[in-house]
Amino acid sequence: MHKNRLVGGAAVIAFLAAAAGGGTWWWRGRNQPAPAPAAPAPAVLPAGMEVSVPGKIRAQNIVQVPPTTDGEVEQYFVEIGDEVYEGQILARIKNQQLEAERDLANEELERAQNRYNLLEAAVIAARLEESRAAADASRARDERARTEKLYARQDLLFREGATPRLVYEKAQKDASAARNEAETAEVKARHIAERVQALSKDMEAARKALEEKREAQESAAEELKAAEILSPTNGIVVARRGAAGEPVNRAMADLLQIATELGALEVVIEPEQAVLDRLPEGSPAVVQIAEMGGEPLPGIVHTVRDGQAIVAFQSPNPAIKPGLSAQVRVKLP
Incomplete structure (x- = not known):
């Protein structure tokens, strides 16, 4: 009787072990991913299509x-x-940089133009003054020559007692005054001529500077114009x-x-x-x-x-x- 019970227990244990193994196999199979479907074969395009x-x-x-x-x-x-x-x-x-350079070039050109205009006006006025001074000096030289000639004649007559002292002294005074006036006119004319020469030199330098500023302004304008795409x-x-x-x-x-x-x-x-x-x-x-x-x-x-x-x-x-x-x-x- 005791032997039959042992055999029955062993059978139960074997059954439970088999059931557990089968359950494990079923659980693993359930969690495995399904196989990917096969890629379709590429379509074959017939010739002449x-x-x-x-x-x-x-x-x-x-x-x-x-x-x-x-x-x-x-x-x-x-x-x-x-x-x-x-x-x-x-x-x-x-x-913006090109525009700033253009504006600066315009300003510098304007300043150079104003300086040239002022010097040009000054040269014109100085040359007119030089012309008047030269004419005055020429008249003064002529007057000096005339009075000196008259004085020389009166001096000769006075020495011979052939002319009154007052006439002699007047001729002497007129000649001296004419000489002083001629010398003053010559100095003035020379100074004005030197001034004209200096102003002309400055004007030439200003003209060259003006040309340079004009070229710079034109270059800046061309650079800015190049900003137009054609x-x-x-x-x-x-x-x-x-x-x-x-x-x-x-x-x-x-x-x-x-x-x-x-x-x-x-x-x-x-x-x-x-x-x-x-x-x-x-x-x-x-x-x-x-x-x-x-x-x-x-x-x-x-x-x-x-x-x-x-x-x-x-x-x-x-x-x-x-x-x-x-x-x-x-x-x-």
Whole structure:
């Protein structure tokens, strides 16, 4: 009897152990992640299949226009899509340093001009005075010569007792006065001539200084004028960086972009990778533009890279411009 009880207990223990092991196996299986679904096989595109992909038209030839100086954009005069001609003002760059230099040059030019004007007026007045002094000196010399001649005659007559003393003394006095007046006139004329010479020298120096200041002012004005960005060619503005008030510098090579030779255009498309893999460069293509009635234009795939394909075509219509949408059709080889 005791033996039967031991056998029964062992059976119960074995059953419980088996149940516990099965439960552990079930719990582990329940918490394992479900297997990932298999990736679908890539679609196989049949040869000769025609694919149609939308894209944007852009010019093949782009001219980049950089800022002509550092500063900030004071004003843009063109918008994207505007037609421009060579020499047209596209934008103006505000440069405070250039403006300060221009203002300083203007002030210095004005001061130099005023000094030159004053010296010029002084030289004119001095030359007029010199002319009068020279005339006075000439008259004084003539009067001196006349009175000295008269005195010499009266002196001879007085020595011979042929003229009264009063007449002799008057002639002597007149000759002395004329001599003094002539000498004074000569000194005055010489001083005025020296003054004219000095003023003329100063005026010449002022003239040279004025020319230098004028050149500096013109140079400052040209530097400031260079802040106006002019179009280097005819074409259409297709890109513009920033807005008025934003800083720019000469390192920005593409502040504006102008499309030229608008007969040579291209369409940028981004088809699926499966299409790109089957689209070799040189493949023929057809470009259709809704705005032009959808007329098919022949093109060619000339570049395939970075998830894009570029289809070049020749535009027969000047109304076809960069920025328009187009549909490109290609047949897979």
